[in-house]
Amino acid sequence: MARGEHHRIHAQDRTQRNRVLVAQEAARLMSEHGIRDFHHAKLKAAERLGIVDTQALPRNNEIEDALREHQRIFHADTQPQALRARREAAVEAMRFMRAFDARLVGAVLEGTADEHSAVCLHVFSDDPEAPGLFLREQGIPLETQSRRLRWSNPGADQVDYPVLLFGADGIPFDITVLPVDALRQAPLDRVDERPMRRATASMVQQLLAEEDIAAFDASC
Numbered sequence: 001m002a003r004g005e006h007h008r009i010h011a012q013d014r015t016q017r018n019r020v021l022v023a024q025e026a027a028r029l030m031s032e033h034g035i036r037d038f039h040h041a042k043l044k045a046a047e048r049l050g051i052v053d054t055q056a057l058p059r060n061n062e063i064e065d066a067l068r069e070h071q072r073i074f075h076a077d078t079q080p081q082a083l084r085a086r087r088e089a090a091v092e093a094m095r096f097m098r099a100f101d102a103r104l105v106g107a108v109l110e111g112t113a114d115e116h117s118a119v120c121l122h123v124f125s126d127d128p129e130a131p132g133l134f135l136r137e138q139g140i141p142l143e144t145q146s147r148r149l150r151w152s153n154p155g156a157d158q159v160d161y162p163v164l165l166f167g168a169d170g171i172p173f174d175i176t177v178l179p180v181d182a183l184r185q186a187p188l189d190r191v192d193e194r195p196m197r198r199a200t201a202s203m204v205q206q207l208l209a210e211e212d213i214a215a216f217d218a219s220c
Helices: 003-033 038-049 060-074 079-096 130-137 201-219
Strands: 103-105 119-124 143-148 160-168 171-178
Touching (some): 003 038, 003 060, 038 060, 079 103, 079 119
Parallel strands (some): 119 171
Antiparallel strands (some): 103 119
């Protein structure tokens, strides 16, 4: 093997090892420090490891895989309970906000939620103030923010959408208000750049039932 080829392969191996290390450290930061933003987690992980090669920065889905593995190894006794509590809270909240066709998205649906995670919902109304007004009428104190989402349609405008933040029974909620026509097409997921998975209350209830069956089978 020529010396140049040897160096190239060695550099590729080093880059791949560093990608794995950054993904693992980013997963640890997300799990143990409550960092929710993949990009921030990977940059902080690279900084902590002293890795400056941008080719060694893992993709978001690599970090998500590392996060699942970290939770399986280090938090198998607590993460499933935190996830279930949030899925149960999501079902209750979606039924409460059924007038707005609420859908569950994000870590609680994907199964990577922990005690730091908010229940993230999409609700739909052509009056963007209506969901917040409804919650305030129920006596729920809110904070409001905005969020810019990306869409698969190249011509879609980059629009800021209202976000409603509140807590219930110690669980944070993060609710993005979208127009009704957004029911037909989900915005892009930050993990894999594909349309977000979304679930109705009945779909999440089915997930909970499947968990119960799996737990019963494991105990037999």
